[in-house]
Amino acid sequence: MTDNKDELDRIEGGAPLDAPRIVRGQGVTAPLGFRAAGLAAGIKKSGKQDLALVFNEGPEYAAAGVFTRNQVKAAPVLWSKQVLTTGRLRAVILNSGGANACTGPGGFQDAHQTAEAVAETLSNWGTETGAVEVAVCSTGLIGDRLPMDKVLNGVTEIVHEMGGGLSGGTDAAHAIMTTDTVPKQVALHHPQGWNVGGMGKGAGMMAPSLATMLVVLTTDAVASAGQLDTALRNAAGKTFDRLDIDGSTSTNDTVLLLSSGASGIPVDQADLDAAVYAVCDDLAAQMQADAEGVTKRVVITVTGAVTEDDAVTVARAVARDSLVKTAMFGSDPNWGRVLAAVGISPVTVNPDIISVSFNGQAVCRNGYGAEGARDVDLSGTDIDVIVDLGLGDATGWVRTTDLSHAYVEENSAYSS
Amino acid sequence: MTDNKDELDRIEGGAPLDAPRIVRGQGVTAPLGFRAAGLAAGIKKSGKQDLALVFNEGPEYAAAGVFTRNQVKAAPVLWSKQVLTTGRLRAVILNSGGANACTGPGGFQDAHQTAEAVAETLSNWGTETGAVEVAVCSTGLIGDRLPMDKVLNGVTEIVHEMGGGLSGGTDAAHAIMTTDTVPKQVALHHPQGWNVGGMGKGAGMMAPSLATMLVVLTTDAVASAGQLDTALRNAAGKTFDRLDIDGSTSTNDTVLLLSSGASGIPVDQADLDAAVYAVCDDLAAQMQADAEGVTKRVVITVTGAVTEDDAVTVARAVARDSLVKTAMFGSDPNWGRVLAAVGISPVTVNPDIISVSFNGQAVCRNGYGAEGARDVDLSGTDIDVIVDLGLGDATGWVRTTDLSHAYVEENSAYSS
Structure with a gap:
């Protein structure tokens, strides 16, 4: 139909x-x-x-x-x-x-x-x-x-x-x-x-x-x-x-x-x-x-990378981080977890020039907190995360979801 | 005291x-x-x-x-x-x-x-x-x-x-x-x-x-x-x-x-x-x-690797896999998820000679299911996973935990 x-x-x-x-x-x-x-x-x-x-x-x-x-x-x-x-x-x-x-x-x-x-x-x-x-x-x-x-x-x-x-x-x-x-x-x-x-x-x-x-x-x-x-x-x-x-x-x-x-x-x-x-x-x-247990649709966009591959690699590191994903589930603008995920990716970054925004609002500028960062409203279904590495002109993105109770529920009882 | x-x-x-x-x-x-x-x-x-x-x-x-x-x-x-x-x-x-x-x-x-x-x-x-x-x-x-x-x-x-x-x-x-x-x-x-x-x-x-x-x-x-x-x-x-x-x-x-x-x-x-x-x-x-939200203590041991580094790398890939960890939370002997995690690690493996055991019971031999694999009892707190790659003599292990509702709960409400 x-x-x-x-x-x-x-x-x-x-x-x-x-x-x-x-x-x-x-x-x-x-x-x-x-x-x-x-x-x-x-x-x-x-x-x-x-x-x-x-x-x-x-x-x-x-x-x-x-x-x-x-x-x-x-x-x-x-x-x-x-x-x-x-x-x-x-x-x-x-x-x-x-x-x-x-x-x-x-x-x-x-x-x-x-x-x-x-x-x-x-x-x-x-x-x-x-x-x-x-x-x-x-x-x-x-x-x-x-x-x-x-x-x-x-x-x-x-x-x-x-x-x-x-x-x-x-x-x-x-x-x-x-x-x-x-x-x-x-x-x-x-x-x-x-x-x-x-x-x-x-x-x-x-x-x-x-x-x-x-x-x-x-x-x-x-x-x-x-x-x-x-x-x-x-x-x-x-x-x-x-x-x-x-x-x-x-x-x-x-x-x-x-x-x-x-x-x-x-x-x-x-x-x-x-x-x-x-x-x-x-x-x-x-x-x-329609992903398993999804309650948030999250797009991680990395700008200011040296190459598009670098941008996607960093975006993927953030998109895979369980602590970022649980924060998203809790509508918690915990931007420090985004920085920590960026910092452990295999791409070389300069922490002092990284900036981050959530849904268009700056939460981190040049490696530390922007005013009002803890008050950003993430209660909606769609969350846009933009990470600017400040290193070059390349951009890349990864789509992901939050890590929710429903995800755990669905995947802890699949074969049994 | x-x-x-x-x-x-x-x-x-x-x-x-x-x-x-x-x-x-x-x-x-x-x-x-x-x-x-x-x-x-x-x-x-x-x-x-x-x-x-x-x-x-x-x-x-x-x-x-x-x-x-x-x-x-x-x-x-x-x-x-x-x-x-x-x-x-x-x-x-x-x-x-x-x-x-x-x-x-x-x-x-x-x-x-x-x-x-x-x-x-x-x-x-x-x-x-x-x-x-x-x-x-x-x-x-x-x-x-x-x-x-x-x-x-x-x-x-x-x-x-x-x-x-x-x-x-x-x-x-x-x-x-x-x-x-x-x-x-x-x-x-x-x-x-x-x-x-x-x-x-x-x-x-x-x-x-x-x-x-x-x-x-x-x-x-x-x-x-x-x-x-x-x-x-x-x-x-x-x-x-x-x-x-x-x-x-x-x-x-x-x-x-x-x-x-x-x-x-x-x-x-x-x-x-x-x-x-x-x-x-x-x-x-x-x-x-005492890890956040832990209900299972899991040790992933990889044997038969070419080098100890390879063994630890494969063990870490399994230990980090959300689907393996949610299966452990559910006491579900879903060994296919272990093989899938091994297969996406950066170490070259031969899927046809991999064997896996859970708590000493064989669940996978030479890449496919062992008899009784779906009936292995993982209801206890400690789970030992052994993955034999069949490639060499080196061994390595990683300690991890399951991925539980309590983990999601604790980490979705940390800063707020």
Whole structure:
């Protein structure tokens, strides 16, 4: 179901007719040439939806992906990295209810067998497909084998259930949820006549929560695998890679971008970069807002760094600091904890020229307290922290959340 | 007051007469030649004790120190590092109720003025002392200037209150507490006739909680500043530096070791190393047991590493992982989170040969789940995690705690 109110708000908000339009509530089936489905295959004990399929009808099949940097990689990550070396995908099968990580050679065989089953069913359905054209993504508890009988029955069923239109995409977005409380979808309609859509679950990538981040992006623009790869790496580096909920990095994080070329419209790299970035940025914001136990949305921006990498490194050190995050939960303008976190980051700083503001109000100037610093009101949901290192011209940011009782509650009772 | 029961238990426990005896409840005044005091100077709004003095009566005054690695260093750290370049100290003045960190040039003048006041009062009291012989330590909220009128009045009073015997040391141990719930003291009596005593507060060093760690150690052995420095660096590196409560590092962490030489007994480096290590190890265990919000005492041991540094690095990555720590709080044997934390550490590992045990029971063998892994009972207070990387012969460990509701509660309402 489209979230029509949100869509109308955005349209009525009055973007110029020649600007790209962002629409929440539409997802991977917004671009032409994609079908999707989601259903309950019985992998989750709760009986909720747990299997999703995204299918590229073509006429083109270019694809790109980025994966977790964790050295411990789940079986589906190993499988999908391997098949993506061809730069080509026809389908992505995703399950929640089990990560298929740390499951040994048997787990890898399960991922392979799942891809084979998708390929065989699609072929029987009339679309000749090989297993090497099928990416596999999983999310859930680490360490258990998947119930393959249920997965394989689900695969047969889901291929037949694939609908066109938006509802299939929304079903898929629901089926990949674990601790997410809402599905996450967004689409971008470009005035040139091509589109990008995406769905995601979880809260992170590379630096983020163990609540695996899975994202599938689709476009009907005509674009090569190389173009997709460039656009995806640029966008992921500035969005998902800068979303840091608790510093933990999943064994399963995966972001895929598939192109059907169905619009028939070739796309400039710059236009594609901007569109993919916009979709990823919106999905990252949706993940931040729905992170485990979140009560505050916090953006840490570091200015005055020598390089952008330095700025992001310092911002990440602040974003990961448990004492900063608990202070945010308490709406406490405890800026000294921000300085302490900056000071232990691997970037060389000069404490005597650091300035900090909370929600636009100075709390620290040149290394010591600004007047009224203890009275800054942080009771709202959004907190902007700006740290000026005073060393150079580079800027970087990281999105994070507070560390709340709900986070502890949710994560102390996950597997049991 | 001496904790006589504890002392008697240990003595009756029957250490051989020629082995060093460890006695809890005795502290910095256990060695000959040291006096100490603690009192309420009015720095803390609560009216609790907040000022402590440790005084070396000589005849020798050798000293060594290790300090926070945070680039943002509190004024008293800057002062004490400077005076310790002489390798000589007559006194240490410590306050709780304010960190005197991020307080600018005025804050440094406050630390200097405090040392001057201690020196002047000691000189008037009959012991000629210079400010460069006085170290200063502070702990409390970052960012506010100290109430210097109260500090200076307190300094005059505390010099006159210095008593001999154990009670002065215990008063001092009380006066440096912030979020500590119990004072932390220990003494070692060496059969050769010399002694080491120590007191500490907080929960960490270099890698540890922002709840500043302050430790003062004393000995009446005859030892040079160089000997003290060697013993202190060796001990701190294996004890306080391996205590990691939340990965945050205070601006104020300080560990000092003072020798009076009052026993008249010269000491071998190896004996001194062992004694200082034993005292530091006991204080570190006391800090772990009293860490903010602790409900579990967790030791992460990494074996089979190529180097000891690698082992400690991996152990620290696991010890800092919020998802591992919340699982421990929930008594949940979620070993997959341990593997994910190992996999994102900067040490290169081979996931397929990693094995993990919880409290001696195998939960993961060669990268995947051992039978019964989900049923391991972690309901007790102590949890031993052993991670075998299978790469080499080196071992390292880190002490940590769980991440509990109480931690969030305590740290979300500290400055306000």
